[in-house]
Amino acid sequence: MKGSLAWVGLLARLVTGGVWIVAGALKITEPDASIAAVRAYQLLPSSVAEAVGIALPGLEVVVGLALVLGVLARGAAALSSLLFVAFIIGIASVWARGIEIDCGCFGGGGADPGASSAYPWEIARDVALLAASLLVAWLPRTRLALDSLLFVPRAAGAAEGDGS
Amino acid sequence: MSDKSKANARAEKAAAERAAQAKREARRRWLTIGGVALAMALIIGGAITISLLQKNKNDDKLAAAASGRSDYGVTIGEESAPHKVVIYEDFLCPYCGELEKQTREDLAQLAADGKVFVEYRPFDLLSQLGDYPIRATSAFSVVLDASGPAVAKKFHDLLYENQPSESDPGSVTNDDLVERAVEAGAKESDVADAIRNVSNKDWVAKATSEAKAAGVNGTPTIILDGKVFTDGRTIDEQAENLIAALD
Structure with a gap:
C-alpha cells in the first residue's frame, strides 16, 4: 500500500509540477500581460499587483521544477498548495463579484465576456491540483525523487530520528 | 576495575564519534538545503530579471508612441x-x-x-x-x-x-x-x-x-x-x- 502511494505521489508531482512549469514559462516573457491578469482580479493595490505579476511566473517555474525533479518536494508541494488555495479564492471572488475575466492561468488574462462559464471548471481543476499537491506534501517520500539522493538516510544509529 | 574503565572510555569514544558523525550529517544536510534554495533563488531572480527587462522595453516603446501626436486620434x-x-x-x-x-x-x-x-x-x-x-x-x-x-x-x-x-x-x-x-x-x-x-x-x-x-x-x-x-x-x-x- 505504502509503495503504491509513493508511485501515486510521483504522478502527482509530475502532473502538478508540469502544470506549474508551463504556466510560469508562458508568462515570464509577457510581463505586461501577467501584470494585467493579476490586476483584472481587482483584489490587490496597483503596485502590489505589479510585483505579483512580475514575481509569480518565476516562482511558478521553480515550484514546478522542484516538484518534477523531487527536490525539497514536500516544501515545494506545501507552497504549491498555498498558491492553489490563493488561486481558488481569486477565481471564486471574481465569480462572486460578477467580474468576467480570463483567469490568466496560462498567460493572457484581462476582461473576457462570458468567462464566468469557465469558472466552475477552473476551480475544479485547481482543487484537483491542490489535492495532488497536498498528497505530495503529506507523503514522506515519493518515487524517483532527487531528494532520495541528496538526503541519504542517516547512518544506522541516527536513522530512527530521520522522519522525513 | 581497569577493564571497566577501559570499557567506559571506549563507550565514551564511540559516543563522541557518533555525535561528531551526526553533526557532520546535519551540516551536510543544511548545506544541501542551502544549495538547493540558492539555485531556486537564482532561477526566480533570473525570471524576474527577464520580465523586468521585457517590461522596460515595452514601457519605452509605449512612451515613445505616446510622446508624439497620432494620426489616429x-x-x-x-x-x-x-x-x-x-x-x-x-x-x-x-x-x-x-x-x-x-x-x-x-x-x-x-x-x-x-x-x-x-x-x-x-x-x-x-x-x-x-x-x-x-x-x-x-x-x-x-x-x-x-x-x-x-x-x-x-x-x-x-x-x-x-x-x-x-x-x-x-x-x-x-x-x-x-x-x-x-x-x-x-x-x-x-x-x-x-x-x-x-x-x-x-x-x-x-x-x-x-x-x-x-x-x-x-x-x-x-x-x-x-x-x-x-x-x-x-x-x-x-x-x-x-x-x-x-x-
Whole structure:
C-alpha cells in the first residue's frame, strides 16, 4: 500500500509540477500581460499587483521544477498548495463579484465576456491540483525523487530520528 | 576495575564519534538545503530579471508612441499644457465606457483650464466579439475627416454613452451610428453613406496596427506623461486617481 502511494505521489508531482512549469514559462516573457491578469482580479493595490505579476511566473517555474525533479518536494508541494488555495479564492471572488475575466492561468488574462462559464471548471481543476499537491506534501517520500539522493538516510544509529 | 574503565572510555569514544558523525550529517544536510534554495533563488531572480527587462522595453516603446501626436486620434486642450494623457480605447470595451463616464467631464474641464492635453486613440481590440469596434471606429474617422475634431470628440462621447454590451455588439446599427454623428453636429449628407458602408476600414486597420506596434494589448491603456498609468484597484479608482494626479 505504502509503495503504491509513493508511485501515486510521483504522478502527482509530475502532473502538478508540469502544470506549474508551463504556466510560469508562458508568462515570464509577457510581463505586461501577467501584470494585467493579476490586476483584472481587482483584489490587490496597483503596485502590489505589479510585483505579483512580475514575481509569480518565476516562482511558478521553480515550484514546478522542484516538484518534477523531487527536490525539497514536500516544501515545494506545501507552497504549491498555498498558491492553489490563493488561486481558488481569486477565481471564486471574481465569480462572486460578477467580474468576467480570463483567469490568466496560462498567460493572457484581462476582461473576457462570458468567462464566468469557465469558472466552475477552473476551480475544479485547481482543487484537483491542490489535492495532488497536498498528497505530495503529506507523503514522506515519493518515487524517483532527487531528494532520495541528496538526503541519504542517516547512518544506522541516527536513522530512527530521520522522519522525513 | 581497569577493564571497566577501559570499557567506559571506549563507550565514551564511540559516543563522541557518533555525535561528531551526526553533526557532520546535519551540516551536510543544511548545506544541501542551502544549495538547493540558492539555485531556486537564482532561477526566480533570473525570471524576474527577464520580465523586468521585457517590461522596460515595452514601457519605452509605449512612451515613445505616446510622446508624439497620432494620426489616429482626437485631442482636447492645448499641447503646451503641463500634463499629457493618451488613452487607447476600444468603443466596445466596457471598462473604457466606465473610464469615459468617470473622467470625461473632469478631463474636459482640466483641458479647458489648460492643465492637460488629452489624446483619445480609438482602435479595434475586440472585433472578435462582433464587428462593432470596426464599424464604430470607422464612423469615428469618417466624422473626424468630414466634420473636424470637435464634432468627432462629441461623437466619440455619444458612442460611449450609448455603448452596446459586449454580448450583443450588433444592437447598435450603422443607422444608429449615423444618427449619433448627426446629433454630434455632423452634416448627414457628409457622413451617412461612408458610415453605412464602413468605408474607413483601412483607417481602423492602421490605427490598430499603430496601437499594437506601440505594445498596447489591452484597453483602456492610459499613458500619463509618458508612463502607463495604472494607479488604482478598480477602473473607478483609476479614474479618480488620474483626475487627482492632474489637478
